[in-house]
Amino acid sequence: xxxxxxxxxxxxxxxxxxxxxxxxxxxxxxxxxxxxxxxxxxxxxxxxxxxxxxxxxxxxxxxxxxxxxxxxxxxxxxxxxxxxxxxxxxxxxxxxxxxxxxxxxxxxxxxxxxxxxxxxxxxxxxxxxxxxxxxxxxxxxxxxxxxxxxxxxxxxxxxxxxxxxxxxxxxxxxxxxxxxxxxxxxxxxxxxxxxxxxxxxxxxxxxxxxxxxxxxxxxxxxxxxxxxxxxxxxxxxxxxxxxxxxxxxxxxxxxxxxxxxxxxxxxxxxxxxxxxxxxxxxxxxxxxxxxxxxxxxxxxxxxxxxxxxxxxxxxxxxxxxxxxxxxxxxxxxxxxxxxxxxxxxxxxxxxxxxxxxxxxxxxxxxxxxxxxxxxxxxxxxxxxxxxxxxxxxxxxxxxxxxxxxxxxxxxxxxxxxxxxxxxxxxxxxxxxxxxxxxxxxxxxxxxxxxxxxxxxxxxxxxxxxxxxxxxxxxxxxxxxxxxxxxxxxxxxxxxxxxxxxxxxxxxxxxxxxxxxxxxxxxxxxxxxxxxxxxxxxxxxxxxxxxxxxxxxxxxxxxxxxxxxxxxxxxxxxxxxx
Numbered sequence: 366x367x368x369x370x371x372x373x374x375x376x377x378x379x380x381x382x383x384x385x386x387x388x389x390x391x392x393x394x395x396x397x398x399x400x401x402x403x404x405x406x407x408x409x410x411x412x413x414x415x416x417x418x419x420x421x422x423x424x425x426x427x428x429x430x431x432x433x434x435x436x437x438x439x440x441x442x443x444x445x446x447x448x449x450x451x452x453x454x455x456x457x458x459x460x461x462x463x464x465x466x467x468x469x470x471x472x473x474x475x476x477x478x479x480x481x482x483x484x485x486x487x488x489x490x491x492x493x494x495x496x497x498x499x500x501x502x503x504x505x506x507x508x509x510x511x512x513x514x515x516x517x518x519x520x521x522x523x524x525x526x527x528x529x530x531x532x533x534x535x536x537x538x539x540x541x542x543x544x545x546x547x548x549x550x551x552x553x554x555x556x557x558x559x560x561x562x563x564x565x566x567x568x569x570x571x572x573x574x575x576x577x578x579x580x581x582x583x584x585x586x587x588x589x590x591x592x593x594x595x596x597x598x599x600x601x602x603x604x605x606x607x608x609x610x611x612x613x614x615x616x617x618x619x620x621x622x623x624x625x626x627x628x629x630x631x632x633x634x635x636x637x638x639x640x641x642x643x644x645x646x647x648x649x650x651x652x653x654x655x656x657x658x659x660x661x662x663x664x665x666x667x668x669x670x671x672x673x674x675x676x677x678x679x680x681x682x683x684x685x686x687x688x689x690x691x692x693x694x695x696x697x698x699x700x701x702x703x704x705x706x707x708x709x710x711x712x713x714x715x716x717x718x719x720x721x722x723x724x725x726x727x728x729x730x731x732x733x734x735x736x737x738x739x740x741x742x743x744x745x746x747x748x749x750x751x752x753x754x755x756x757x758x759x760x761x762x763x764x765x766x767x768x769x770x771x772x773x774x775x776x777x778x779x780x781x782x783x784x785x786x787x788x789x790x791x792x793x794x795x796x797x798x799x800x801x802x803x804x805x806x807x808x809x810x811x812x813x814x815x816x817x818x819x820x821x822x823x824x825x826x827x828x829x830x831x832x833x834x835x836x837x838x839x840x841x842x843x844x845x846x847x848x849x850x851x852x853x854x855x856x857x858x859x860x861x862x863x864x865x866x867x868x869x870x871x872x873x874x875x876x877x878x879x880x881x882x883x884x885x886x887x888x889x890x891x892x893x894x895x896x897x898x899x900x901x902x903x904x905x906x907x908x909x910x911x912x913x914x915x916x917x918x919x920x921x922x923x924x925x926x927x928x929x930x931x932x933x934x935x936x937x938x939x940x941x942x
Contacts, residue, residue, distance in 0.1 A: 412439050492571055496574040687728070
């Protein structure tokens with residue numbers, strides 16, 4: 366792709382700083398008030414550095430330093446950096462869920478870029494929803510943009526055992542409830558599972574989405590795999606700052622990079638990593654912002670032909686630090702060969718194929734060869750049926766194989782509070798063959814579609830040795846989670862989806878090879894139950910929550926706001942006069 370270089374007077378920021386009028390006088394004088402000379406910014410690209418750092422976001426604690434390295438690169442390349450704090454989405458802390466606020470961050474990113482004199486932007490994210498939120502906003506605004514991934518934390522450690530964030534939390538919590546480890550041992554896991562800055566080092570949503578961003582072409586090659594505290598991460602931060610300046614001069618925008626083929630590359634990457642089920646919701650939303658009609662059905666089509674090569678927890682046994690040492694994402698993409706479209710343009714001006722050329726695998730147990738995959742296909746799968754007319758998702762590689770086909774009676778919980786109150790009741794009528802169903806956990810009803818989908822196994826069954834059961838909800842689950850958990854059931858129960866009408870004892874059938882999720886009642890009976898159903902009261906009466914509940918789309922459409930998706934924002938720059 367040939368791009369013409371801009372002249373200084375073509376810069377968007379020139380309209381703020383370059384005019385000889387009263388408003389520009391104010392812009393220049395107020396910039397001088399901050400200690401900058403006109404030579405610092407006049408005729409130079411003004412670069413927004415959108416930083417999701419905060420003192421409550423443990424995944425981004427190093428961003429306070431990384432932003433300085435980004436700025437250094439921007440200065441070195443002849444740009445003018447402006448750090449812009451935007452909403453932090455701290456997965457471990459924010460309630461009821463960061464998913465409720467992903468669209469808030471997307472809106473803020475878009476409006477910050479629109480309303481200030483920016484020519485391009487660096488997007489600093491990594492913790493789960495920050496990656497899609499920043500990408501969504503930047504794509505809609507369509508200024509030159511480059512994504513900087515936070516990088517995974519170091520491996521956890523406890524009593525000589527390697528711990529993985531999230532995955533081992535659920536594992537040892539189940540063992541504590543089963544009585545096989547002590548409270549002191551549980552505290553030992555707590556103290557050793559998160560040892561450095563960075564996001565989850567399992568193949569959770571964070572590593573899945575930063576890897577997808579690199580496969581999309583929005584990140585410098587190799588960056589997504591580097592551990593947060595590795596000095597090469599700091600080096601890439603500076604290189605990212607340098608690169609965005611040249612992207613502005615050549616006007617290389619998201620719309621030049623993001624195509625149906627680049628999204629297929631991202632989906633294939635997620636599947637080859639057996640990545641987080643959350644990636645389906647997020648990539649659908651990101652794609653729709655780019656005008657690409659990505660569907661859950663496309664995920665399933667690609668899943669049937671994509672081998673799982675990343676032997677990373679929770680589907681495998683290694684962690685992101687091991688993945689980086691084994692060759693990282695570039696090596697995995699190279700091994701995928703013809704499953705990746707190498708002709709797609711990326712932010713460094715080269716094609717994806719050029720970026721991964723020569724990448725080598727240094728440990729082929731961590732990154733498997735296509736001739737010896739971890740799983741032949743189905744890193745994720747999409748189900749349909751009368752219980753999920755618009756689809757549901759599951760991660761086959763992270764469940765017990767005996768449950769790939771299963772029929773059992775439903776045990777229904779009407780909401781999370783009901784489940785928490787009754788799940789460990791000794792009198793609960795439940796066996797290992799039962800199907801646990803949670804209602805009212807979707808985008809509107811929960812609210813915000815929290816990560817409740819790895820429904821707990823009753824304590825009495827844990828003590829009997831049960832470690833997996835079929836569980837169904839309209840919730841999400843952490844990408845670090847595992848088990849036979851059917852998620853994202855659409856439409857959700859709160860708005861009258863069939864999940865709302867399941868009753869205790871109904872036979873539910875999961876047939877993963879057939880991609881089928883079926884409730885064993887007649888259509889007439891389902892219709893009668895729906896006619897007798899009373900819609901519940903919506904959860905919010907004021908604030909952002911009202912906007913969310915009125916405008917959020919269902920999981921199969923990406924849970925974006927209906928007034929933001931598929932609508933270009935390239936026009937509508939503010940009247941600065």
